Amino acid sequence: MTTFFVDTAGIMLVLPLVAFLMIMAVGKRMKLQGAEIAIGALAINTVWATVLFVMNMTEGVLARTTFEIARIGTVAGNEIVFELGWVVDGLSIMMFFLVNLVGLLVFIYAVGYMHGDVRVPWFFAAFSLFAGSMLILVGAPNLIQLIIGWEGVGLASYLLIGFYWEDLDNVRAGNKAFLVNKVADVGLILGAIIVALAVGSFDFQAINVAAVEHLEALSTVAVVGGLLLFLGAMGKSAQFPFHIWLPDAMAGPTPVSALMHAATMVTAGVYLMARTFPLYQSLAEEARPWMVAIGAITLFGMGLLALVADDIKKVLAYSTVSQLGYMMTAVAAGGYTAGMFHLYTHAFFKALLFLGAGAVIHAVHSNNMSDMGGLRKDLPVTYWTFLIGSLSLAGIIPLAGFWSKDEILATLGHEGYTAVMWIAIAGAFVTAFYMTRAVALTFHGTYKGHGHPHEAPRVMTVPLVLLAIPSAIAGFFSIPGVSLPGIGNFGEWLAVREVTMGDHHAEGIQWALAGSGIFAALAGIALGWMIFGKDRETQQARDGFEVPVLYPLLRNKYYMDDLAGGVVGGTMGPVAQFVNWTNTYVIDALVNAVALLTKGLGSFVYGTIDQRGVDGVVHGLSAATDGAGSALRKMQSGRVQQYAASFVGGVLALIIVFVFVT
Amino acid sequence: MLLNQFLILAAALFALGIYGLLVRRNLVLILLSVELMLNAVNINLIAFESVLRSSLAVGQVFTIFVITVAAAEVGIGLAIVIMIFRNRRSANADDLSLMRW
Numbered sequence A: 001m002t003t004f005f006v007d008t009a010g011i012m013l014v015l016p017l018v019a020f021l022m023i024m025a026v027g028k029r030m031k032l033q034g035a036e037i038a039i040g041a042l043a044i045n046t047v048w049a050t051v052l053f054v055m056n057m058t059e060g061v062l063a064r065t066t067f068e069i070a071r072i073g074t075v076a077g078n079e080i081v082f083e084l085g086w087v088v089d090g091l092s093i094m095m096f097f098l099v100n101l102v103g104l105l106v107f108i109y110a111v112g113y114m115h116g117d118v119r120v121p122w123f124f125a126a127f128s129l130f131a132g133s134m135l136i137l138v139g140a141p142n143l144i145q146l147i148i149g150w151e152g153v154g155l156a157s158y159l160l161i162g163f164y165w166e167d168l169d170n171v172r173a174g175n176k177a178f179l180v181n182k183v184a185d186v187g188l189i190l191g192a193i194i195v196a197l198a199v200g201s202f203d204f205q206a207i208n209v210a211a212v213e214h215l216e217a218l219s220t221v222a223v224v225g226g227l228l229l230f231l232g233a234m235g236k237s238a239q240f241p242f243h244i245w246l247p248d249a250m251a252g253p254t255p256v257s258a259l260m261h262a263a264t265m266v267t268a269g270v271y272l273m274a275r276t277f278p279l280y281q282s283l284a285e286e287a288r289p290w291m292v293a294i295g296a297i298t299l300f301g302m303g304l305l306a307l308v309a310d311d312i313k314k315v316l317a318y319s320t321v322s323q324l325g326y327m328m329t330a331v332a333a334g335g336y337t338a339g340m341f342h343l344y345t346h347a348f349f350k351a352l353l354f355l356g357a358g359a360v361i362h363a364v365h366s367n368n369m370s371d372m373g374g375l376r377k378d379l380p381v382t383y384w385t386f387l388i389g390s391l392s393l394a395g396i397i398p399l400a401g402f403w404s405k406d407e408i409l410a411t412l413g414h415e416g417y418t419a420v421m422w423i424a425i426a427g428a429f430v431t432a433f434y435m436t437r438a439v440a441l442t443f444h445g446t447y448k449g450h451g452h453p454h455e456a457p458r459v460m461t462v463p464l465v466l467l468a469i470p471s472a473i474a475g476f477f478s479i480p481g482v483s484l485p486g487i488g489n490f491g492e493w494l495a496v497r498e499v500t501m502g503d504h505h506a507e508g509i510q511w512a513l514a515g516s517g518i519f520a521a522l523a524g525i526a527l528g529w530m531i532f533g534k535d536r537e538t539q540q541a542r543d544g545f546e547v548p549v550l551y552p553l554l555r556n557k558y559y560m561d562d563l564a565g566g567v568v569g570g571t572m573g574p575v576a577q578f579v580n581w582t583n584t585y586v587i588d589a590l591v592n593a594v595a596l597l598t599k600g601l602g603s604f605v606y607g608t609i610d611q612r613g614v615d616g617v618v619h620g621l622s623a624a625t626d627g628a629g630s631a632l633r634k635m636q637s638g639r640v641q642q643y644a645a646s647f648v649g650g651v652l653a654l655i656i657v658f659v660f661v662t
Numbered sequence B: 001m002l003l004n005q006f007l008i009l010a011a012a013l014f015a016l017g018i019y020g021l022l023v024r025r026n027l028v029l030i031l032l033s034v035e036l037m038l039n040a041v042n043i044n045l046i047a048f049e050s051v052l053r054s055s056l057a058v059g060q061v062f063t064i065f066v067i068t069v070a071a072a073e074v075g076i077g078l079a080i081v082i083m084i085f086r087n088r089r090s091a092n093a094d095d096l097s098l099m100r101w
Helices: A002-007 A011-029 A035-058 A090-113 A120-138 A143-161 A168-199 A204-212 A216-236 A242-251 A254-264 A267-275 A277-283 A285-305 A312-333 A336-364 A380-394 A400-414 A418-443 A458-478 A490-494 A511-532 A539-543 A550-555 A557-633 A640-661 B004-023 B027-052 B058-088
Strands: A063-075 A078-088
Touching (some): A002 A035, A002 A063, A011 A035, A078 A143, A090 A254, A090 A458, A090 A490, A120 A143, A120 A254, A143 A168, A168 A242, A216 A267, A216 A285, A254 A267, A254 A336, A267 A277, A267 A312, A267 A336, A277 A285, A277 A312, A285 A312, A312 A336, A312 A400, A312 A418, A336 A490, A380 A418, A400 A418, A400 A458, A418 A511, A640 B004, B004 B027, B027 B058
């Protein structure tokens, strides 16, 4: 029984893709336009993931199943094999659980959110592809399968961000996400190849074992390979300066944003760091300060941007970038458990916040907070769940976000990154600040939009409530130093890997640090409430604190988009023009010449050989038959006596022949 | 030997039959000409039988067959002629050149 679920864990990787194809085929004809297939697939997946999750809590599950697809070649005596399969261990089970559970709730929510929208079957098909790709990614036993899932996630996100492709801006946003990711993917692929060639295998197990054993070949390239892999992770996990795609990705439908930010896409980079954690922990130590620095810049700088955004989804998007900065900082600093635990709690409350934002947008038909306000009476369920999510995100004890953020702070302190730890505490202040602003502008004050907003239907509010529960209590699984009887704690579940992770676990709560975090959060809430709690009429008055230099800087997103556009446009423009010229005058000329030649040959074959030669024979035969028929049919006159005369003549001729000739 | 006279008679009758067949335009007369040719053959058969005297009397048997077949053939032939006459008010062979290309 127990091994059954482990042995068949691979169906979780396959079912959403089957659902994808089925929805494409028959989705249009179904009552919910294919949503039932998508939900069914994820529901089955959730059963599997939950069973595995519980099994891992109690006894620990470590298994891998791989199928050899091809042999690529031999490197330094090691045959490199391309395998597909799935890994079941503490890390992947956690991700399976997260992706399937959050995915299921978001899918159910989407039934209500997308009701009556355009292309619903296509939406659910692409959504299934999105979840399925992520499951392939997190279940990957080797880097190749991870890259397959990685690109699948990128493709599905492109399709979903540009879902409303009637509007060119949305298409541009999809393109931007895809291209920024592609740039970073170069790092991932190069890093994967470098590491794999050094180890002699793409397999994570082999790589991690080699890292723990300080394999000579690997240790020489570990820093370069590790940084390149990190570059890939920066793209998917929207780390500075690759964060520019994520806010634009809000162009997609809100459930897409929720899933993308909670479980399926942006967590992939952090997951990759966790999957290859021993590489950084044991070998690539020189790479880690750089990674921590990137994470620190992201967590603080991007958090500030959330302060000035008017679009509620963009506030949450920048918040996600900032929280991803926390995760990345933690994993880079050596906090495997801390980073993954924040990923785990963040998935619940960020999905909750996005779905809550979706319910608000559904009610007021606008993304902008300047059209909202005073919604707490009209949307009570949304308000209370959103509030729980916000407080959890802000890190208020005892909600989930507090425990994970505290663990990150403790890790940073223990690993000696004291300055970064203070930045993280400042980040907690900013987080509380912008979430207070979002709650105040959306739910408090007076309503500024049009019409009368209504609470979302039950199919949308139930997922909100179901997500609010783990957002509140998920943190209790990882109270420092506490191992729950019978099931242990989050760190122990996550430590079920083929090698020891070797990260630090705090013995107990460091109250000084936790107190600083809580104080920062409370200060942020207090400041936010002071500025935004009062109702104001205009957007300018609401933002109220236009600090001269800082405010324009933030409103323009540090000019990062312009910089990226300028740099890419400036350097790539001439290159693109040259490539275009080459394409037009060299490659096309070649192609045209071949085409001309082929065309001439074709007309020769057609005109001379086929029309005159082959057809000539056929036509000649038919003309001869026709002529013979025309001549001979005149003999069939219909006159019986003529026939008789011919017959008699023939007999006479025969008699003459027989009598006189023989 | 009284064979040649019979053969000459038969040949004359046969020639008369062919003549009638080719030049007569009335369908009934054409049929009569055919009968004439058949009977010429019968005379031939009997004449040879009387000379050769085969133990099975082949010549006489075949003559009986020919008479039978001729009777049947005339029966069908006249039936066709009557039907043609009823439909087309004519028994002229020249008017019946319908069955051609």
